[in-house]
Amino acid sequence: MIYNTEEELLEKARAAEGSTFGDLDKKGRLSNSRSKGGLGQIIEESYFGYKVNSNAEPDFKELGIELKVTPFKKNTKGKITAKERLVLNIINYMKEVDYTFDTSSFWNKNSKLLLMFYQWLPGVDRSDFKVTKSILFTFPESDLQIIKKDWETIVNKVRDGKAHELSEGDTNYLGACTKGANKSSLREQPFSEELAMQRAFSLKQSYMTSLVRKFIKNEELVSIAKSEELIKKSFEEILYDRFNPYIGLTVREIAQKQGIEYNQKAKSFIPLMISSLLGIKGTKLNDIEEFSKANIQFKTIRLEPNNRPRESMSFKNINFNQWFTESWEESEIRETFMSTKFLFVIFKYKETGKQNSERELYFEGLKLWNMPMRTIDKEVKEVWQETKRLVGEEVKIEYKKRGNTLIETNNFPKKDFNGVAHIRPKGRNGKDKVNLPNGQIVTKQCFWLNNNYIAEVLDGNK
């Protein structure tokens, strides 16, 4: 079947809305458990009737349209999110470096996408998943500007002979995700002897989430940069430009200039300050288009006069059962550091020896950062691995007197373990306990990035 116009193709795709994959699978691929193929292949072969291929051209090449079948799900709060990143074409490191964005393999194949969204449900047989929505998607101009920069970031890294150091967190919307069963999926690269993991261009999960929310729930985000501005500057430059005039001021002064109430204890102050300086006062940071699509999470850093944070940086509490059952490759912590870009909002105290509440806090600037792949797969993995080992075997828990209270000590990785991260308690009171896979009970624990490591990151060394 040849589709002569976009309308014809879209009509066919829309006719699938409401159908289950079982309904659409006329060749019985789903019922044959040995036939692996994804749901996308069933749609390609059985519904649109063309042979599955791995050509460089789009699936419907006369129309320049690439077909993608992609899942969404509901998160624990009941909101819909993309279930995964959208994996596009594999990057041929040897060839891609000779292209410009306009001649790139990414743009050649994926400039127009026919997206068919289906809802993934836990525990439900995949033949019962339903196609919810089919749309013809072209990139909005402002997204395209960011994606162009992303493509250049990826390709420049290959040009620098660093294909083996690529990481999804390097970029904003368009990522280079690993594609291949395991570490044996290695490929050659043009400017280094080192073999690199096979990777594919992909639209990040956070970007896909914005699409499902927009097209299925009609939810819109608030953007901070217009496409005309993005043609001249990168998103990062725009961000720094917005904040630079305030560097060196105290938070009190910034609050006054922006007409917002300064309350040291309010957890909402920093997000309010950020949205205010971005010109969209009061917008939740998760509703800022560029932050949400690129999965940018902010973290506050308070430096001491010696330019080192006194405190390490905490993340969410550890789910030990999850750590114990997951493999490293699929672990949540690895995924988090690979896919999250951090926006460090940096402040500094200029006095020492006083309580924080009595010290003036100065705005020092911003830093966008994502953890390098080598650190994720070495130091973070080491901490994860050692912790996993201990909670499976035995944690050495001791109770000691400190003043009048009994404190609980453990032998989880400490700050001197490898210089990057450590495990440390974080509870609300002495009763905040958690069960370990081995049956022991300990105070709730959290993953921390060492304050010294953060200081090195800020110095640009990591």
Add this chain to the structure above:
DNA sequence: GCATGATCATGC
């Protein structure tokens, strides 16, 4: 001075 453990306060 710093590492480590404890716990407060806010906000959902």
Add this chain to the structure above:
DNA sequence: GCATGATCATGC
């Protein structure tokens, strides 16, 4: 009620 960000307190 709980998770999280933030900060405090002790003792080596």
